[in-house]
Structure formats: structure tokens, C-alpha cells
């Protein structure tokens with residue numbers, strides 16, 4: 157067997173949802189965009205629904221359709237990108253809730269699906285999605301008369317608790333949503349951890365559910381074991397891999413494992429990445445990461461490994477991300493389609 161095994165711990169996922177939920181006094185949703193942060197939208201949505209989540213969020217209507225198929229009727233499925241041209245059939249057929257981002261989207265929704273639920277996304281300073289305060293001021297009374305089910309915004313700096321942008325966006329959100337009783341949502345994982353001021357009626361955690369920072373208390377959800385295909389001995393001065401970028405400084409024993417950058421293990425891991433033997437002995441990645449293979453220095457191991465772990469209890473998505481110069485979100489959503497995936501509950 158030369159495909160690596162990716163294990164997704166759905167119990168840990170559910171526990172992370174409960175742990176975040178316990179920090180709030182409001183409803184806790186779940187963000188399952190990008191195919192459930194790369195872990196399979198259907199599998200994670202079902203596990204989160206079993207845990208108690210009733211409000212799901214995706215980036216695009218197409219993703220919402222997949223989640224609806226998995227969950228069946230009942231749970232709310234909201235779409236951050238709103239109601240784009242061409243989305244009407246998906247929104248209607250799968251009972252999705254677009255978070256409308258502009259006057260144009262509002263008009264499109266009212267004309268094409270007047271009976272459908274919707275929310276409104278407001279820009280409180282991130283300048284990525286949502287209605288600007290002036291646009292909202294002009295539209296607000298008309299929009300509220302149509303009974304939106306949610307008013308939401310998104311924080312730009314919530315992973316830095318002391319960043320002044322957090323308070324500034326909080327003030328703006330409170331001003332923009334004052335004097336009505338529509339449910340409100342501001343916080344993703346970072347905002348949820350900023351405390352009750354940021355929770356309103358519903359939170360939208362994503363990465364924390366999947367074991368990522370800034371939720372430091374999260375349980376790891378993914379583990380990834382890479383089978384060793386071949387092991388060889390090198391004399392001092394021999395080189396490894398493309399470009400001869402690594403030279404053995406001493407006689408060395410090198411394992412070649414079966415996964416590479418085509419599987420989402422970034423080329424940048426070549427410098428500074430490690431894999432783990434028997435759970436906790438680190439073995440440095442040496443040479444360049446290639447498309448389907450990575451070479452690892454196992455000289456100091458007591459025995460030859462059958463496989464090495466690159467993600468799991470002893471190396472988190474964020475630790476690996478740091479070695480690759482990126483963030484845990486990107487590690488998760490890069491995990492490729494070649495892994496043998498096992499979902500444990």
C-alpha cells in the first residue's frame with residue numbers, strides 16, 4: 157500500500173464544537189466551506205449536526221447544495237457570497253440562505269426568489285464582503301421590512317486579541333444593527349474567543365472546530381501517516397533529491413515516504429519540516445519535497461519505520477504550517493485527493 161492514510165477524528169470535531177459552544181451563551185453555528193476545510197463537507201456536516209449544530213455556513217451556493225444533500229431538510233445553510241447571478245435555482249432547490257452583500261444582490265434575490273430567506277452581510281471595516289455603511293443606510297428600512305433572518309459581519313484581526321480593530325468593528329456592527337430584533341452574528345473562531353461582547357445571537361466558528369489556532373484548546377482532528385516506500389544508506393557527502401540541495405554531513409539513513417506537494421505537503425516544508433516516528437521522535441525532512449515523495453533522515457531511529465506521521469497528536473496543523481511558512485487553514489484545505497481517508501467516530 158503506497159497511499160498515505162488521512163484519519164479524521166469526528167469525535168474530536170464534535171468535542172471542539174461543544175467546547176466552543178460552552179464558551180458562549182448563544183447559538184453556535186459551524187463553518188463548513190471549502191469542502192469542510194478540506195476534510196469532506198458531508199462527513200463533517202453530519203458529525204457537527206449530530207453534535208448539535210443547526211446553522212451551517214459555506215462560501216458558495218454550490219457548496220451549500222452539497223451540505224443540504226448530506227443533512228436533509230431542517231438545518232439552516234447560509235452562503236457568504238450571497239446571491240450571485242446563476243445561483244437562484246441552487247438557492248431555491250436546496251433552501252439556502254444567501255447573505256446579501258449589495259443592493260444588486262438584494263434586488264436579484266427579491267425579484268428571483270421573493271419567498272426565500274436571506275441575511276445581510278455588512279462591512280464593518282474589513283473591506284472584503286458586505287454592504288458599506290452608506291449603502292446599508294439607504295437600504296436598511298426596505299431590507300428590514302423583508303424580514304432578514306440574520307445580520308452579520310466579519311472581523312479582520314480577531315486572531316490578535318488586543319488589536320484595536322476588534323473594538324472598532326464591534327462598535328460599527330452595534331451601530332449598523334441597532335434598533336431591530338433581527339438575530340446578529342459577528343464572530344468566527346477568533347471573535348468567539350474574544351468574549352461575550354462579540355457573540356451576539358450566533359457564532360460562526362470554522363478553523364477551531366478542525367483543531368486549528370487561534371483555538372489553542374482544540375483537539376487535533378486530522379492525523380496523517382505516510383508509508384515508507386524505500387530506505388537506503390548514504391555515505392558522508394552523498395546528496396539527496398532534486399537539485400542536490402541536501403548533502404549528508406555524516407553517514408546517513410534516508411527513508412522515502414509516499415506523499416508530496418501534489419498531496420498538499422508544500423514544497424516549502426523541505427527546509428525545517430519534521431515527521432514523527434513512533435509518535436514522538438522527530439525525523440527531519442531532507443532534500444526537496446517532490447510531487448509524490450518526501451525524503452526523511454532516519455539515521456537516529458532505533459529501527460526502520462513502516463510509516464512516519466506528519467500530522468497528529470505530536471504535530472499540529474499549525475506546527476506544520478509554521479515549518480512551511482503558512483497557516484493551519486492552508487495546510488487543511490490543501491490536503492489532497494489521493495489519501496486513503498478514514499473517518500472515525
Ligand SMILES: *Cc1c(COP(=O)(O)O)cnc(C)c1O
Pocket residue numbers: 187189236309310343344345346360361362363364
Ligand atoms: C471563513 C469564515 C468564518 C470562519 O472563520 P474561522 O477563522 O475559520 O473560524 C466565519 N465567517 C466568515 C465570513 C468566514 O469567511
